[in-house]
Amino acid sequence: MKLYCLSGHPNKPCNVVTFKSVTLMLDCGLDMSSVSHFLPLPLVASHRLGSLSTWVPRDADSQLEGELRECMSRIFIDSPPEIGPPTSGLVDFAEVDAILVSNYLSMLALPFITNGTGFKGVVLMTEPTMQVGRIFMEELVEYIERTPKARHAYRWKHYLRSLPQPLCDVKGPKTWQQAYSLKDINSALSHVQIVAYNEKIDICGALKVTAVSSGFCLGSCNWLISSDHEKLAYLSGSSTLTTHPRPIDQTSLKNADVLIMTALNHTPMFNPDSMLGEFCVAVAQTVRSGGNALVPCYPSGVVYDLFECLSNHLDNLGLSLIPMYFVSPMAESSLAYSNIFSEWLSSSKQGKVYNMDDPFPHAHLTRTGRLKPFKSLHAEGFSSEYRQPCIVFCGHPSLRFGDAVHFIEMWGNNPQNAVLFTEPEFDFAEALAPFQPLAMRPVYCPIDTSLNFTQARKLISELKPGKLVVPEMYLRPPPSAPHRTDLTLNLEETPLTYSECQVLDLGIHRRLESVKLAPGLALALNLSNIRPGLSTATISAGLHVQDNKYVLKPLEDEDTISKLPNSYPYGNLSVDDLVQRLAQAGLTDARVEELPGVCIITLENEDVIIKISDASTHIICSNTKLREKLRDILLECLSSF
Amino acid sequence: MPEIKVTPLGAGQDVGRSCILVTIGGKNIMLDCGMHMGYNDDRRFPDFSYITDGPLTDYLDCIIISHFHLDHCGALPYMTEMVGYNGPIYMTQPTKALCPVLLEDMRKVAVERKGETNFFTSVMIKDCMKKVVTVTLHETLQVDSDLEIKAYYAGHVLGAAMFHIRVGSQSLVYTGDYNMTPDRHLGAAWIDKCRPDLLISESTYATTIRDSKRCRERDFLKKVHDAVDRGGKVLIPVFALGRVQELCILLDTYWDRMNLKVPIYFTMGLAETANKYYRMFITWTNQKIRRTFVHRNMFDFKHIKPFDKSYMDNPGPMVVFATPGMLHAGLSLAIFKKWASNANNMVIMPGYCVQGTVGHKILNGAKKIDFENRTSVEVNLTVEYMSFSAHADAKGIMQLIRHCEPKNVMLVHGENAKMEFLKQKIMQEFNINCYKPGNGETSIIPVSIDLDVEVSLPLLKHTMALPTSSSSSSSSSSSSSSSSSSSRGNNTEENRTKKQKVLHGVLIMKNNNLRIVGVNEAWGDLGVTAHNLRFTERIEVDETGPVPALTSALHTLLSQKLGSSQVQAVNEFQLSVADSVFINIQDDEPGKTILLSWTHQDEGLGSKLLDIIKSNYKKS
Structure with a gap:
């Protein structure tokens, strides 16, 4: 059993496991951190961005002209954004029998794996993962395609060493690729086979894989991979907190021979509950003082909890009339799908359907017009509905594309407005860098409900895996807080670790x-x-x-x-018994010769020698019939089975 | 021989009151718990006292409900709350949501309209539903450590499921009611090739091959359209859940396409509730509805408006869906009384009507209906019957059997004579047993079981690496000239055993755990010492040349016969075959002596080599 690591980002996992001649890919997350090095894509041509001065390294030729621009002494690439797909070359994707997807955040690199690589396998995921994952992918494509750039910059990649930080430190920019297209998404998703929680799926007759609830988001799961005698558990993006999804199923993960654990909390130094509280307070404060609140977010996930908590909070403060806009090409789909997946929700949300209520309160908020979904700023009706102060939820959390770019540009110079960062994936200073100087107030309240190190340690001690396998990174404190040794997975027994491009033998040897x-x-x-x-x-x-x-x-x-x-004989032979039985069979000329450690019986007339020692007998003869007769006599003298 | 025992308490050679008791692998399971719509007395509920003298909870391991129709779940509160059962009840989420709605509606009719006492109460329905555990499609749910169940999509109505039940290596599938063709709002039933020991299938339409659905729909639309064209009013009595949604979609899309303006109404209350549920359980509807629901929800009807009692007297044409479905009470009957005398009007009965109902009477051609309060009404309007029930027809049932490959079939939920016909057909076409027990009659289905053993991996790998065994090769390998021709002649024989390898090892049974290991591995496991048996046979041959020449000739010969990888030269006068049989050549002027030595375990190879050497180097 081997593990191949194809991603250097534990929260964008992509690993391959081979077992019993089956090749399984565990998740295919897409590392989007590269986009922060690119200039934002504004909806309408931005004067400010257009007038940023170009930047050329001293020793570079003139071809680099226009590829890089400077904003507040940070260098950005002026090009359609590029993203880093999982490492290719370590594993031939044509050999992959199945891709197991844990949640919609861990499938965004799918087109890079399945398209044009000879991939012939199946992609297994739950129905919500598929539908919400499609929403994420289509939103990304829509954002990038609706703001096309004339020029694609790539020459800068040859001058990395001449570039200032942080651009000179980026990893493998030559492997970065432009985003996929709608066609690519459809072709990737055509490989999908929908699974239910606890459905046993047969892979090539050799293994069974099962998705079990992971409690992290709508339809998210951990995977059990088992043969008749071995059990591997793959835990990715799990939460033990109570939010909207169905709770984590821990029992099924117990007593695995190997537990692979990845995608732990992005921001372990922040408690999601208190961050949610701070978020509500900050938004209320902003709108009460007449400012607007911008919440860059993904089209599904924690945003549902934000709608619910924020509307309650505003109600309590008598701010129910402040409008909330949800602006995304996928806003409507996301809201609609969330309310038909009740089987995948927490029991309290699920219970609502038995009383004919929609599981999420945002269904009610949209019906009463407090939460208004729009495809984009230009969508019909937005300008007539738009009132200030307001709260806008929109993508993309990287602030490089999507309607969020426009809102930052529009609201940026007013200190009464606030931008609230709840998605833990992007660093807020990085995200805001190309918009500086900004008067707008940034509020950082990352909400990551996935397991933190304390919860992970507790879970591991309950699950009692035979072996634990984690990304090497989890044994060191985060780079942003090197002194916080509590933010590591320090365990009594050091786990096996892996890092990008590494192959790890998991040391499971099948016996039965x-x-x-x-x-x-x-x-x-x-x-x-x-x-x-x-x-x-x-x-x-x-x-x-x-x-x-x-x-x-x-x-x-x-x-x-x-x-x-x-039959097979065992134990020792009694020479006397043998001689007696030989005589009974008419072989009366046996001559017995006792030597140290060995006894030799000679049948002179038949040209036979029988050598007997402890637990072994050797018959030497030159007649097949006789040999078979002797064999049968011998077997009668011994116990056998 | 293990067996599966099945006793229908209802639905045995009968449509209605599905309730089937199954014993499989020592587990007792009740499949559905329905009531009979045709009775008002004790016969309406299954006879639970038949099951056991003791408490039901001790006897039954679980109850499984296939869908929300009352003939499948109507007796549930009676059983759990009045007879007494506290064990688990399994059903899908939509069934759990809709079941209490229908039970409550039935309770109201029985208690409030008919004045029955000793009926279950609303509180009992609620308490009963608390015992329900929901199952998701395709999820394998472990009832206990031995018993597992898995639900499959059944079509028929929203949330309907078929159940695969497994205990160890024994399994059965219970279909509930199902539909093998997709309709306008639901998909077709589907199951994988699970090869159960027994398939218990409904057989409502055991002998019918229904005319094409499209024709039936066209017929229905034409009749409605003609009636409103001539200014008539059309009444369609329906039950609130199930077919009414199908007909609403049908009529709504037709009105849209034909640009018709005549109003369509459905009665408030239950149907509206139902539509709301349908919207929430979109994932249970068909592909098309699921694909488009974000932008257009099929259950948000464009042309169909809520009905108000006062509309009854409105002039002009209209179409009204009204409950209940058999014209036995309520609004549908009230409207019927108003409209029946006008020959321009029409009533379409889209489903089965139980004897004694007004629906049943008019379908049988009654021209005048008398009511209890000594009023009566002339039946002048057109009466049409059109079955839109979503059951599998004979073709569909055969299709399901073909698909899941059961070892036995049992028919329930059908009429005896029709079942007999289908039973013969199944036995003929699939060559398997088919059962159709009556109510209270027990069928015993013997099942064969394969034993599970564990084989040590080294032994398995060794066996898989062996050349494939076929009956012809071992016997004909003695002479090379005949082997090629005989293997060609025995081609079919070889094909038959093509995938067979010969496994030889030791089976060890320790505390009822079976394991097969290689002979050499076995000794340690057994804790006994092997008695090694070695044989050496001397073969004298006439060869006069030097020893190395004979060694090399033998090497060539054996390589040809066994494959070159099997034979190794140790030195000039020694060969080893498959690392286990040794050949020594001694100079024994004037001829040579070949010493062939092998262990008891390699008897097969040893005697084969002996044959080869003897037949090639005969001493004259």
Whole structure:
């Protein structure tokens, strides 16, 4: 059993595991951190961005002209943004039998794996993962495609060493790629096979994989990969907190031979509950003083909890009339889908459907017009609905594309406005860098509900895996807080670790395989009792294989059976007993010769020598018939099975 | 021989009151708990006292409800709250949501309209539903450590499911009611090739091959359209859940396409509730509805408006969907009384009507209906019957059997004579047993089981690496000239055993755990010492050349026969075959002696080599 790591970002996992000649990919997350090095894509041509001075390194040729621009002494790439797909080359994607997707955040690199690589396998995920994942991918494509750039900058990649920080430190920019298209998404998703929680899916007849609830987001799961004798658990993006999704199923993960654990909390130094509180307070403060609140967000996920908590909070403060706008090409779809996936929600949300209520309160908020979804700023009706002060939820949290770019430009110079960062993935200073100087107030309240190190340690001690495998990074404090040794996965027993482009032998060696025994064969077996509770029999049978499943059936071929021993002798031989039995069979000329450690019986007339020592007998003769006779006599003298 | 025992307490050679008791692998399961719509007395509920003398909770491991129709779940509160059962009840989420709505509606009719006492109460329905555990489609749900159940999509009505039940290596599938063709709002039933020991299938339409659905729909639309064209009013009595949604979608899209302005109404209350549920359970509807629901929800009807009692007397044409479906009470009957005398009007009965109802009477051609309060009404309007029930027809049932490959079939939920016909057909076409027990009659279905054993991986790998065994090769390998021709002649024989490898090892049974290991591995596991048996046979041959020449000739010969990878030269006078049989050549002027040595375990290879050497180097 081997693990190949194709991603250097534990929160954008992409690993491959080979086991029993099956190749499984565990998640294919897309590392989007590269986009922060690019200039934002404004909806309408921005005068400010257009007038940023170009920047050229001293020793570079003039071809770099216009590829890089400077804003407040940070250098940005003036090009459609590029993203870093999982490492290729370590694993041939054509060999992958199945991709197991844990949640919609961990599938965004799918087109890079499935398209044009010869991929022939299946992609397994739950229905919400598929639908919400599609919403995420389509939103990304829409954002990038609706603001096309004439020029694609790539020459800067050859001058990395001449560039200032942080651009000179980026990893493998030559592997970065432009975003995929709508067609790519459809072709990638055509490989998807929908699974339910706790549905056992057969992979090539050799393994069973099962998705079990992970409590992190709508339809999110952990995976169990099991053969008849071995169990591997893959835990990615899990939460033990109570939010809207169905709670984590811990029992199924117990007692695995190997537990791979990844995608722990992005921002372990922030408590999600208190951040949610701070978020509500900050928004209320902003709108009460007449400012607008901008919440850059993804089209699904924690944003549902934000709607719910914020509307309650505003109600309590008598601010119910402040409008909330949800601006995304996928806003309407996201809201609609969230309310039909009740089977995937927490029991309290699920319980609402039995009273004919929609599971999420945002259904009610939209019906009453407090929360208004719009496709974009230009969508019909937005300008007539738009009132200030207001709260706008919109993408993209990187602030490089999407309607958020426009709102920052529009509201940036007013200190009464606030931008609230709740998505933990992007650093807020990085995100805001190309918009500086800004008067707008940034509020950082990252809400990541996934396991922090304390929760992970507790979970590990409950699950008791045989071996634990984690990204190497988790054994060191985060780079942003090097002194916080509590923010590591320090365990009594050091786990196995992996890092990008590494191959790790998980050290699981199979010893047994399950086989079916046909009833006819079982009945014909002649069991001998060795001691109470232990009996045994020699077995010769036909082994049939179909779809990697084994069945033993009786052999029909008499000839083959007669050639195979039907019993095996054990223990020591009594020489006297043998001589007596030989005589009974008419072989009366046996001469016994006792030597140290060995006894030799010679049958002079028959040209036979029998050498007997502890637990072994050697018959030397030149007549097949006689040899078989001697063999049978010998076996009668010994215990056998 | 293990067996599966099945006793229908209802739906045995009968449509209605589905309730089937199953014993499989020592587990007792009740499949559905329905009531009979045709009875008002004790016969309406299954006879639970039949099951056991003791408490039901001790006897039954679980109850499974296939869908929300009352003939499948109507007796549930009676059983759990009045007879007494506290164990788990399994059903899908939509069934759990809709079941209490229908139960409550039925309770109201029975208690408030008919004045029945000793009926279950609203509180009992609520308490009963608290015992329900929901199952998701395709999820394998572990009832206990031995018993697992898995639900499959059944079509029929929203949330309807088929259940696969497994205990160890024994399994059965219960279909509930199902539909093998997709309709306007639901998909078709689907199950994988799960090869159960027994398939218990409904057989409502055991002998019918229904005319194409499209024709039936066109017929329905034409009749409605003609009636409103001539200024008539059309009444369609329906039950609130199930077919009414199908007909509403049908009529709504038709009105849209034909640009018709005649009003369509449905009665408030239950149907509206139902539509709301349908919107929430979109994932249970068909592909098309699921794909488009964000922008257009099929259950937000464009042309269909809520009905008010006062509309009854409005002039001009209209179409009204009204409950209940058999014209036995309520609004549908009230409207019928108003409209029946006008020959321009029409009533379309879209489903089955139980004897004694007004629906049943008019379908049988009654021209005058008398009511209890000594009023009566002339039946002048056109009466049409059109079945829109979503059950599998004979073709669909056969299709399901073909698809899941059961070892036995049992038919329930059908009429005896029709079931008999289908039973013969199934036995003929699939060559498997088919059962159709009556109510209270027990069928015992013997099942064969394969034993599971564990085989050590080294032994398995060794066996898989062996050349494939076939009956012809071992016997004909003695002479090379005949082997090629005989293997060609025995081609079919070889094909038959193509995938067979010969496994030879030791089976060890320790505390009822079966394991097969290689002979050499077995000794340690058994804790006994092997007695090694070695044989050496001397073969004298006439060869006069030097020893190395004979060694090399033998090497060539054996490589040809066994494959070159099997034979190794140790030195000039020694060969080893498959690392286990050794050949020594001694100079024994004037001829040579070949010493062939092998262990008891390699008897097969040893005697084969002996044959080869003897037949090639005969001493004259």
